[in-house]
Amino acid sequence: MNSDLLNELKEAGVKLVAVSKTIPEEIILDLYHLGHLDFGENKVQELVRKYENLPKDIKWHMIGHLQKNKVKYIAAFVQMIHSVDSFELLEVIQKEAQKYGRIIDILLEVRIAREMTKYGLDKTGLYLLLDKYTKGDFNHVRICGLMGMASFTADETIIHQEFGLLSEFFIDIKSAYFPFAYYFNEISMGMSSDYQIAIQHGATMVRIGSLIFGARNQALKN
Ligand SMILES: *Cc1c(COP(=O)(O)O)cnc(C)c1O
Numbered sequence: 347m348n349s350d351l352l353n354e355l356k357e358a359g360v361k362l363v364a365v366s367k368t369i370p371e372e373i374i375l376d377l378y379h380l381g382h383l384d385f386g387e388n389k390v391q392e393l394v395r396k397y398e399n400l401p402k403d404i405k406w407h408m409i410g411h412l413q414k415n416k417v418k419y420i421a422a423f424v425q426m427i428h429s430v431d432s433f434e435l436l437e438v439i440q441k442e443a444q445k446y447g448r449i450i451d452i453l454l455e456v457r458i459a460r461e462m463t464k465y466g467l468d469k470t471g472l473y474l475l476l477d478k479y480t481k482g483d484f485n486h487v488r489i490c491g492l493m494g495m496a497s498f499t500a501d502e503t504i505i506h507q508e509f510g511l512l513s514e515f516f517i518d519i520k521s522a523y524f525p526f527a528y529y530f531n532e533i534s535m536g537m538s539s540d541y542q543i544a545i546q547h548g549a550t551m552v553r554i555g556s557l558i559f560g561a562r563n564q565a566l567k568n
Pocket of ligand 1: 409537538553554
């Protein structure tokens with residue numbers, strides 16, 4: 347584990363989610379034994395397998411696209427779902443969390459990248475979801491903030507614009523919907539290639555994989 351990275355994030359007051367997708371359990375354990383507890387996965391099946399095989403005090407973050415019919419597999423243990431991108435998904439999380447008597451922390455995934463990406467709410471969808479949420483009774487989910495991914499580009503100007511946009515959404519939404527909610531305080535943005543830019547724009551959590559674990563196997567990469 348890169349201790350420069352850890353120090354840098356600590357100084358910035360930013361939480362690290364170590365993205366362990368495709369990474370073998372023994373290697374996750376090495377990091378766990380150094381005291382790191384927050385790990386992120388993007389596939390339900392792999393997340394469940396690792397949860398079952400690894401120490402139970404690991405905090406598992408679901409960071410990839412989540413299908414409604416798979417929420418039930420992770421609802422009992424997931425620490426935070428970063429990738430909520432529809433009202434219907436929010437409803438399913440509420441229902442599944444209720445079964446376990448849990449309150450599940452979630453982030454709303456916002457599409458900030460100008461490149462065509464499949465997932466994430468656009469501005470209209472984001473505010474529509476929040477309007478519906480405030481009219482409902484979501485006592486088993488807690489919206490803790492926003493998540494976003496910048497374009498995959500070498501042009502840092504674009505990355506600055508996109509993370510800046512997410513940060514503006516966060517401020518608007520906090521004042522409009524969560525002015526007194528202490529828990530609405532997370533902006534999950536920044537990966538190996540762009541986390542420093544994300545921190546400049548107020549990221550509170552970064553999701554870093556390859557910089558910690560090395561490049562993933564190309565065939566498994568996603
Ligand atoms: C894989 C992944 C990351 C980490 O990417 P790296 O470039 O390896 O740091 C972060 N967020 C999401 C949603 C991912 O799928």
